[in-house]
Amino acid sequence: EVQKHSVHTLVFRSLKRTHDMFVADNAKPIPLDEESHKVKMAVKLRTEYGSVLHMPTLKENLREKGGPNTGDPYGHKQYSGNQGQELEYMITGTHPYPPGPGVALTADTKVQRMPSESAAQSLAVALPASQSRLDANRTAAGVGDVYRHAGISERSQPPGMSVAMVEAGGNKNSALMAKKAPTMPKPQWHPPWKLYRVISGHLGWVRCIAVEPGNQWFVTGSADRTIKIWDLASGKLKLSLTGHISTVRGVIVSARSPYLFSCGEDKQVKCWDLEYNKVIRHYHGHLSAVYGLDLHPTIDVLVTCSRDSTARIWDVRTKASVHTLSGHTNAVATVKCQAAEPQIITGSHDTTIRLWDLVAGKTRVTLTNHKKSVRAVVLHPRHYTFASGSPDNIKQWKFPDGNFIQNLSGHNAIINTLAVNSDGVLVSGADNGTMHLWDWRTGYNFQRVHAAVQPGSLDSESGIFACVFDQSESRLLTAEADKTIKVYKEDDTATEETHPVSWKPEIIKRKRF
Numbered sequence: 001e002v003q004k005h006s007v008h009t010l011v012f013r014s015l016k017r018t019h020d021m022f023v024a025d026n027a028k029p030i031p032l033d034e035e036s037h038k039v040k041m042a043v044k045l046r047t048e049y050g051s052v053l054h055m056p057t058l059k060e061n062l063r064e065k066g067g068p069n070t071g072d073p074y075g076h077k078q079y080s081g082n083q084g085q086e087l088e089y090m091i092t093g094t095h096p097y098p099p100g101p102g103v104a105l106t107a108d109t110k111v112q113r114m115p116s117e118s119a120a121q122s123l124a125v126a127l128p129a130s131q132s133r134l135d136a137n138r139t140a141a142g143v144g145d146v147y148r149h150a151g152i153s154e155r156s157q158p159p160g161m162s163v164a165m166v167e168a169g170g171n172k173n174s175a176l177m178a179k180k181a182p183t184m185p186k187p188q189w190h191p192p193w194k195l196y197r198v199i200s201g202h203l204g205w206v207r208c209i210a211v212e213p214g215n216q217w218f219v220t221g222s223a224d225r226t227i228k229i230w231d232l233a234s235g236k237l238k239l240s241l242t243g244h245i246s247t248v249r250g251v252i253v254s255a256r257s258p259y260l261f262s263c264g265e266d267k268q269v270k271c272w273d274l275e276y277n278k279v280i281r282h283y284h285g286h287l288s289a290v291y292g293l294d295l296h297p298t299i300d301v302l303v304t305c306s307r308d309s310t311a312r313i314w315d316v317r318t319k320a321s322v323h324t325l326s327g328h329t330n331a332v333a334t335v336k337c338q339a340a341e342p343q344i345i346t347g348s349h350d351t352t353i354r355l356w357d358l359v360a361g362k363t364r365v366t367l368t369n370h371k372k373s374v375r376a377v378v379l380h381p382r383h384y385t386f387a388s389g390s391p392d393n394i395k396q397w398k399f400p401d402g403n404f405i406q407n408l409s410g411h412n413a414i415i416n417t418l419a420v421n422s423d424g425v426l427v428s429g430a431d432n433g434t435m436h437l438w439d440w441r442t443g444y445n446f447q448r449v450h451a452a453v454q455p456g457s458l459d460s461e462s463g464i465f466a467c468v469f470d471q472s473e474s475r476l477l478t479a480e481a482d483k484t485i486k487v488y489k490e491d492d493t494a495t496e497e498t499h500p501v502s503w504k505p506e507i508i509k510r511k512r513f
Contacts, residue, residue, distance in 0.1 A: 187444035189501055190425050191494040193437060193476060195451050197487040199235045201228060206479035207247060207465045213255040215471035220479055221248030227262055227272075232470060235487065241272060243279055250293040250304075259316075261302060263290035269304050271316070283314045285321045294337045301358075303344055305332035311346050313358065323361030327354060333375040336386070341400050345386060347374030353388050355402055365402045369395060378418035378426070380440065387440075389415035389428055396443070408443045411436045417466045421473040429478060433462025446501065449488075457482040 005013075045053070204223030211218040217238060219229050227241040227248055246266035253260050259280075260272040269290055271281035288307035295302055300316040311325040311332050330350035337344055342355035342364050353367040353374055367388075376389035384399045387408075394408035394415065413430035420426045424440035437447040453462050463481030470477065476488040491499075 185442055187439035187442040187446065187501060188424060189496045190423065190437070190439060190446055191490045191492075192447050192499055193449070193488040194491045195449075195486055196489050197235050198454065199230060199485040199487065200454060200483060201230075201237050202226070202483045202485075204247070204483060205463075205465060205481045206483060206485055207249050208251050209466045209468050209477055209479040209485065210251045210253055211468055211470045211477070212253040213471065218468075218470070218477060219251050219253060219260060220485055221251045221262055221264070222483075223247040225264075227251060227260070230485070232475070235485075239277065241277060243270060244268060246289075249289065249291050252293055252295055254295055254316075255297075256295075256300065257316075261293055261295065263293045263304055265289035267306075269293065269302070269314070281316075281319050283312075283319055283321075285312055285324075286310070288331075291331065292334050294335050296337045296339075296343065296358075298339045301337075303335050303337055305335040305346055307331040309348070309350075311335050311344070311356075313344075313361070323358075325354075325356055325361060325363075327363050327366075328352065330373075333373065334377045336377050336379055338379055340384070345377055345379070347377045347388055349373040349375075351390070353377065353397075353402070355400070364400075367397065367402045369404060373414075375414070375416055376418040376428075378420050380420055381422050383440075387418055387420065387426060389418045391415065394418070394426075394428055394438070396440075406443050408438055408445070410445050416464060419467045419469055419476070421469045423473065427467055427469075427476060429464030429467045431463045433464060433480070435464055435467070435478065444501070451480075451486055453480075453482040454484050 202220065202222040202224055204225075206220050206222050208221040209218060211232065216232060217229055218232050219227060221227050221244075225242065225244045225246060225248065227244070228237060229239040229241070230236065231238055241260075244262065244264040244266055245268075246264050248262055248264045250263040251260065258274045260274055261270070262272065263269045267286050267288060267290060269283035269286070270279045271283070272278065273280045283302065283304070286304065286306040286308055290304050290306045293302060293304040295316075301322070302314040302316050303311060304314065305311040309326070309328045309330060309332060311328075312321050313323040313325065314320065315322055325344070325346070328346065328348040328350050330348055332346050332348045334347040335344065336346075341357075343358040344356040346354050346356065348354070351368070351370045351372055351374060353370070354363050355365040355367075356362070357364050370388065370390040370392060372391045374388050374390050377386060378389075379386045385396060385405065386399065387394055387396045389411075391412075391414050394411060396405040396408065397403065398405055408426070408428075411428050411430060411434070413432045413434055415428050415430050417429040418426065419429075420440060426438040426440045428436045428438070430436075433450055433453070435449040435451075436445055437449070438445050450462070453459060461482045464478050465481065466479040468477055469475065474489060478486045478488070480486060
């Protein structure tokens, strides 16, 4: 009885049989058609060497080969005008044979329309040694070379190779030169970072973190609905602020006034006066959880982003909503401000990044390169560039138009946060608790960290929600899912000898998407 198979199985087997049948012929060159090759070579000779085809060849060399047409594999016709009569020819071209201008040719010399290979070689043989050397130096490729290399396909050279004419001291030599593929430049050496303090005190996930401009203390917001202020030097708790009724998702300290701003999943945006430790302003308008906020560095403007797919610009003093930045089609996860144009950058779960015109309240550029949610954006403190983090890649961009620079691949996780310092150390923190440190310029990943969770926590509570450098950029603080804040510093004992860069100048695979 014949066993019945599904159509899918039968098609697959047919494909496999076809593959097995033709696999031996894979990459075989197409057989050369003699007739078409002759036509091709005749056309090539006429177009490329038409100006020198009137040059004479020695008949003696042809006689040895057994007649004028024997050495000519393409059977080109010769002039019949010089048969039965002796004619004198004046050489007017630049060819060095005969030795002087106006020298009459002998009776043994015939003019051939298309000299054969042997005839072309005989020209060099007939010249004096010094003259033929000069000729060889002066002429890169003769007609003989064309015949000799006829039929060798240009595509048969390995990829990345090109025939280059190297000229030095008047000599031209045909040499195979490998085109160098672009390689990653050697990255700057950075000392490794090591964990030196774990601060606990929150009763829920630590979702956000910010360092105050004076570098004396830092502030964290948590899923326990509190905001805590900690001493940066000692790690001791200084103050707890309560008022949010859901997870605190963003905090930032103003450099222009003694204010702290916070936002949360309760749709609230609050302004705290740190002289009285009280809320003095509320900013009402978002229709859903507020995921992030940033202050403009030069004007009294606050920007917030929300799950309602918008970002809002607020006047700090009047609490008025100046603009609602709409355009994203999913939750806006991160927002950043800068003094230069574009002044506002947002990253969203709709996979796009938008650069906004603050004055008009409209999108300047939309970057659609990411394939997954963009949860983190960071601006370089010195360069006019920024980076965005997504599970597919970390990408670097140029302002003002968002021109793509490069991908930083390898952190295969949901990237929640990015931070960069002036030395060009980029830090990416992920949902699985891993932290990668990169050289900003080259995109080289020089360190990977996965700190242990706090005793008593589950391994699944390993996650980094936010990270930030302090103002001196000598400390790195991370806000984590095990309810702790971890503080890292550079290893002072490390040198380039003890921790060499394990870097190879590998070929860069730069993908736009």
